[in-house]
Amino acid sequence: MFCLVSAQSQNRGVTQTRTTRLERGRAALGPALELVHTGRAPTRAVLTAELGVTRATAGAVAAELEALGLIQVDARPGAAAGSQGRPSHRLSIAPHGPVVLAAQLHADGFRAALVGLGGRMIATAPACLEVPPDPVQIIDAVVEAGAGLLRETGRRCLGAGLAMPSAVAEPEGKALNPIHLSWPAGVPVRELFTEALAKAGVRGPGGRPLAGHAGNDINLAALAEHRHGAGRGARHLLCVATGHRGVGGALVLDGRLHTGSSGLALEVGHLTVNPAGLPCFCGSRGCLDVEADPLAFLTAAGRKPGPDGSLLRQSADLLRTEYTDPAVRAGAELLVDRLGLGLAGLVNILNPDRIVLGGLHGELLKADPERLRAVVADRSLWGRSGSVPILPSTLEHSSLIGAAEAAWQPVLDDPLAALG
Known part of the structure; x- marks a missing residue:
C-alpha cells in the first residue's frame, strides 16, 4: 500500500511538473515573440537569457512560434564572427508570415499598407491625395485599398490598425478633434473602421471578423520608433x-x-x-x-x-x-x-x-x-x-508602422489565442 501511494504521488508530481512547464511555456510565447519582433533576441541563446528560462524551454517556445508561422529558426546553429562560446540557432521573422493591415488618414490624403512582424512594410497602396469630407467614405476607401493588397499578396491577415490626426478617446474609440480633416468632433472611428473591414471582406484567422484598432498618429509613430527606430532602447521616450x-x-x-x-x-x-x-x-x-x-x-x-x-x-x-x-x-x-x-x-x-x-x-x-x-x-x-x-x-512611415503595432499587440500578448 505504501509503495502504491508513493508511486501515485510521484506520478501526480510528474503530471503537475509537466503542466507547470506547459503553462510556463505558453506564458513565454508572447514575450518571446516580442523579443524577436523588436530585434532584441537574434539567437536562441539570447532568447534564453532574456526570458530567464532553461535552454529546453526556450527551444520549445521558439519551435512553437515557428510552427505558428510567425518566426523562423535556423536549422543549423552558427556563431557570429569573432564571438566565443557555443553557437546558437538564429531567430528571425518568418519571411512569408502573416501581416496586419495598416491605414493612415491625414489632411493631405490617406495610405494603406500591409506590415509584417519586425515592422517590415510588405506592400503599400499608392497614396490618395483627395480626402472626402464624409468619414465613412474615406475610411471605406482606405480599407478597400488595403483589402486589395491582401488579395494581391495572398497573405494571412491577423489584425488592422488606423492612425488618425486626432486625439482618440478611450475606450469609445472616438476622434475628438479631427479638425484637419474637417470632421465634427466625436466621430466613432474605431466602429467605422471595424465596419469597413467587414464590408471589404477582411477577415482574421478562421474567418473571424476583425476588430479594428484606432489611435492618434503621433502616439502610434512613437510606439513604432521605440520598437523599430530611433527610440529603440530608450526608457522614457518623448516623440x-x-x-x-x-x-x-x-x-x-x-x-x-x-x-x-x-x-x-x-x-x-x-x-x-x-x-x-x-x-x-x-x-x-x-x-x-x-x-x-x-x-x-x-x-x-x-x-x-x-x-x-x-x-x-x-x-x-x-x-x-x-x-x-x-x-x-x-x-x-x-x-x-x-x-x-x-x-x-x-x-x-x-x-x-x-x-x-x-x-x-x-x-x-x-x-x-x-x-x-x-x-x-x-x-x-x-x-x-x-x-x-x-x-x-528613422522610419519613413512611422505612423503606418505604429498603426500596425497596435494591430499586432493582441498577437504579441497571446499568440495562441490571437491565431485561434
Missing part, C-alpha cells in the same frame, strides 16, 4: 512631430505608450510658444500647432503652398534644396526657436532620456542640429546639467 498639418506629441514609458486616463495625454500641439501669435483651433494663440507646422514654415519662408496639395512634401523639399536662401534659412530658424522653446518646457516636465522628432521637425533638426539643441539646453532646467539626446525619426 514630437509635425506631419501634414499641426503638431503632435507622445510619450513611451518603460516600453508602454502613455495615453493618460482616457487616451488624451500629451496634446503638445497646444503649448503656447508665441503668446502674440496666430489664433489656434483650440481657442488660444501662438500654439505649436499653428506656429511650427509645414504651413507655418512655408509662410515664414515667404512661400505660398503649391498646387500639389502636400504641405509636408513642399516644406521638406524647400528645406533640402533651398536652405541657403536667406528667407528659407530665416524661416527655418524661426521654427527651430519656437520648437526648441516647446521642447524645453516638455523636458522640464517629463525628464525624458531621449527625444525623437518626426516629419518636418526631423528635417529641421538635420538642417541645423546645433541650433535646436542649444535652444533646448538654454531654456530647460535639466538641459544645463545633462543634454537630452535629440534625434530625427
Whole structure:
C-alpha cells in the first residue's frame, strides 16, 4: 500500500511538473515573440537569457512560434564572427508570415499598407491625395485599398490598425478633434473602421471578423520608433512631430505608450510658444500647432503652398534644396526657436532620456542640429546639467508602422489565442 501511494504521488508530481512547464511555456510565447519582433533576441541563446528560462524551454517556445508561422529558426546553429562560446540557432521573422493591415488618414490624403512582424512594410497602396469630407467614405476607401493588397499578396491577415490626426478617446474609440480633416468632433472611428473591414471582406484567422484598432498618429509613430527606430532602447521616450498639418506629441514609458486616463495625454500641439501669435483651433494663440507646422514654415519662408496639395512634401523639399536662401534659412530658424522653446518646457516636465522628432521637425533638426539643441539646453532646467539626446525619426512611415503595432499587440500578448 505504501509503495502504491508513493508511486501515485510521484506520478501526480510528474503530471503537475509537466503542466507547470506547459503553462510556463505558453506564458513565454508572447514575450518571446516580442523579443524577436523588436530585434532584441537574434539567437536562441539570447532568447534564453532574456526570458530567464532553461535552454529546453526556450527551444520549445521558439519551435512553437515557428510552427505558428510567425518566426523562423535556423536549422543549423552558427556563431557570429569573432564571438566565443557555443553557437546558437538564429531567430528571425518568418519571411512569408502573416501581416496586419495598416491605414493612415491625414489632411493631405490617406495610405494603406500591409506590415509584417519586425515592422517590415510588405506592400503599400499608392497614396490618395483627395480626402472626402464624409468619414465613412474615406475610411471605406482606405480599407478597400488595403483589402486589395491582401488579395494581391495572398497573405494571412491577423489584425488592422488606423492612425488618425486626432486625439482618440478611450475606450469609445472616438476622434475628438479631427479638425484637419474637417470632421465634427466625436466621430466613432474605431466602429467605422471595424465596419469597413467587414464590408471589404477582411477577415482574421478562421474567418473571424476583425476588430479594428484606432489611435492618434503621433502616439502610434512613437510606439513604432521605440520598437523599430530611433527610440529603440530608450526608457522614457518623448516623440514630437509635425506631419501634414499641426503638431503632435507622445510619450513611451518603460516600453508602454502613455495615453493618460482616457487616451488624451500629451496634446503638445497646444503649448503656447508665441503668446502674440496666430489664433489656434483650440481657442488660444501662438500654439505649436499653428506656429511650427509645414504651413507655418512655408509662410515664414515667404512661400505660398503649391498646387500639389502636400504641405509636408513642399516644406521638406524647400528645406533640402533651398536652405541657403536667406528667407528659407530665416524661416527655418524661426521654427527651430519656437520648437526648441516647446521642447524645453516638455523636458522640464517629463525628464525624458531621449527625444525623437518626426516629419518636418526631423528635417529641421538635420538642417541645423546645433541650433535646436542649444535652444533646448538654454531654456530647460535639466538641459544645463545633462543634454537630452535629440534625434530625427528613422522610419519613413512611422505612423503606418505604429498603426500596425497596435494591430499586432493582441498577437504579441497571446499568440495562441490571437491565431485561434
